[in-house]
Amino acid sequence: MRNLYNKNLLIFLWTHFVVWFVVPLMRKSLPMDSVEAITWGRYCDFGTNKHPPLSGFPAEWFYQLFGQAGIYLLNQILVLIGFIFIYKLAKCFLSEGKAVLSVMLLEGVIYYGFSAQEYNVNVVSLALWPLTAYYFLQALNKNTMSAWILTGLFAGMNMLNKYVGGIELLCMALYLFFTPEGRAQFKKVGPYITFVIFLAVIAPHVWWLYQHDFYSFEYLMGRTGNGAQTLWSKIWAHFFYPVKFLGSQILFTLMTILLFYLSYRRGEKEANYLTKDKKQFLFYMGVLPVFLFAAVALVSGSKLKSMWGFPTMYMLGIILFAYFPYKLSDINFRKTVKSVYVAMSLFVIAALSVIVFNKSEKINFPYQKFAQDMSYAWKLHTDKPLKYVGGEIWYIANLSIFAEEQPKTVPSMRPELAPWFDKEDILKSGALVVFPNKNSYMNLKSIYPNMSEPSEYKLEFKNRIGKLKTKTIYYGFFEPITEVNHE
Numbered sequence: 001m002r003n004l005y006n007k008n009l010l011i012f013l014w015t016h017f018v019v020w021f022v023v024p025l026m027r028k029s030l031p032m033d034s035v036e037a038i039t040w041g042r043y044c045d046f047g048t049n050k051h052p053p054l055s056g057f058p059a060e061w062f063y064q065l066f067g068q069a070g071i072y073l074l075n076q077i078l079v080l081i082g083f084i085f086i087y088k089l090a091k092c093f094l095s096e097g098k099a100v101l102s103v104m105l106l107e108g109v110i111y112y113g114f115s116a117q118e119y120n121v122n123v124v125s126l127a128l129w130p131l132t133a134y135y136f137l138q139a140l141n142k143n144t145m146s147a148w149i150l151t152g153l154f155a156g157m158n159m160l161n162k163y164v165g166g167i168e169l170l171c172m173a174l175y176l177f178f179t180p181e182g183r184a185q186f187k188k189v190g191p192y193i194t195f196v197i198f199l200a201v202i203a204p205h206v207w208w209l210y211q212h213d214f215y216s217f218e219y220l221m222g223r224t225g226n227g228a229q230t231l232w233s234k235i236w237a238h239f240f241y242p243v244k245f246l247g248s249q250i251l252f253t254l255m256t257i258l259l260f261y262l263s264y265r266r267g268e269k270e271a272n273y274l275t276k277d278k279k280q281f282l283f284y285m286g287v288l289p290v291f292l293f294a295a296v297a298l299v300s301g302s303k304l305k306s307m308w309g310f311p312t313m314y315m316l317g318i319i320l321f322a323y324f325p326y327k328l329s330d331i332n333f334r335k336t337v338k339s340v341y342v343a344m345s346l347f348v349i350a351a352l353s354v355i356v357f358n359k360s361e362k363i364n365f366p367y368q369k370f371a372q373d374m375s376y377a378w379k380l381h382t383d384k385p386l387k388y389v390g391g392e393i394w395y396i397a398n399l400s401i402f403a404e405e406q407p408k409t410v411p412s413m414r415p416e417l418a419p420w421f422d423k424e425d426i427l428k429s430g431a432l433v434v435f436p437n438k439n440s441y442m443n444l445k446s447i448y449p450n451m452s453e454p455s456e457y458k459l460e461f462k463n464r465i466g467k468l469k470t471k472t473i474y475y476g477f478f479e480p481i482t483e484v485n486h487e
Contacts, residue, residue, distance in 0.1 A: 024117040029365035033120035035397040046208035049417040054160040085130035102317030108255030121162040125311035148190035156201025175284040237301040242294035248306035263336040267326030286315030356464040364461040371402040388431035395434040430480040
């Protein structure tokens, strides 16, 4: 019996890994978040203009080791780590068969396959949330120093990956303060060790934020702004955005819920034998996170991105089995496994359809020709080395990675958004500037009169079935300033 479950888990992990590694290889270009992460890992230190710095380092390492395929490989390694620790978590609450299915059913969650093709901070969180939760549970149950230390380490890494990782940390704190089992931990040294380790991990980034006026929070605030103008629209935002966020999470997990329901229908119902403390842990660490996100929108009226729910569904399978118990027969197990692969096939078909038929620039970007043409334009303009590229991040990140000179990126040609570079060197060296529209370029030119007039570049790209699309973008030159004003 155990061999049946373990065999199916191993086959699933291997199949998921291979399938979702191969599918995005059909793309003609790396996803936008991926190229941006590579540039962060290449040039940033303890912070970026958007997120904490953690996601950039492995992106750059894997790209250097394995090329573009390394980014897709990294995606699936992170998902695999998440699956393994979800399984380890599940075994603390469920029987072996249900623990296996609690992992496999996550194939129906869009975040673990279709959306995990694009490396970004959300994919990293698919590994870090289960890791943190698992070692937190081990610390609570076994009170070993190693478990408390690892809890602090992964909690710190979670915050170094994305600020909204703080939601999981808040859930851990609420569990400690509002449950008898949690409050009992304060009599032990473990939680304080965890807190010290956590602070040590995030300290370099906190210091970096202090040195740079906490400006990466500007991006976070910009992503949550609702744009409401009238009083009624502002009031409406407090109700609309949390409902929209919760609705999107239901939509993105609907396949998993359906697969579980079909299995549940076939099984003989049984009583729930979970102890109170186990139910409390599942509630605080598995149910509460998504509602805390919605609560933020309810209180503030902020617009939440649906994809912020990426890591909150890691316990969905465990929670479904825990709250709706039934007897799992071998026949039912096998049927559920088959339905998981049907779901995987449907998502693969959807993903391949997008890659093959979509004419999107982000999927079919001719990065090599673009990089060669822009480098040539620079050489025609000046004999100075191309050290910096500024403008729209999509274009300049591709230039940074694929141009022969590997220039450094200055987002929007605003040196304050690239504080890891010397502002004076940027101004003295000049830069190639690229924007997707003329207005953006001219707005920048009104600030920097030393910029050249924009030139047009006809960007041509084809999808996999040969449909051609043309787009005009604008480029020009930020002329070097020989003397920098220090006022």
